[in-house]
Amino acid sequence: LIGSRILKPVSFLWGEELKTSGPVDSTIKKAMSEVSRQMKTSLKHTLSILRTTDLSEEIKTIIYHHHERYDGKGYPHGLKNEEIPMGSRIISIADTFDAMTSHRPYRAAFSVKHALKLLEECAGSQLYPDLVGVFIDLVKKEWIKV
DSSP states (O other), X not given: OHHHHHHTTOOOOOOSOOOOOTHHHHHHHXXXXXXXXXXXXXXXXXXXXXXXXXXXXXHHHHHHTTTOOTTSOOSSSOOOGGGSOHHHHHHHHHHHXXXXXXXXXXXXXXXXXXXXXXHHHHBTTTBOHHHHHHHHHHHHTTSSOO
């Protein structure tokens, strides 16, 4: 809610098509070849949105809902499963992983291995299970650098 309020007056000028070339394209192609057909379709759709849309309202919505939970016990609206915007589902995994692997005044950071195990335990309750699996695979293949 606070993040949404902070961003309310902000405009994102991402209406121009995303331009990529060289190593970025080959990395994307490599990643795409190793995910399921369903994930490929979803990722292609997401990339097409990123390339062609002014995302100001979408980004604000994603931030607003990133504390919703797969099981509906989150906030601010108790959305569950497919009701939660895809971007919010993704951000919630990244946010949870970041929280686990960051030092806090009340505890030391968890190791990456322990954090990934905890993410697996949260899959299906707090976090969207299919996306947790993809995230863990990407970390293990070192496509997400920690």
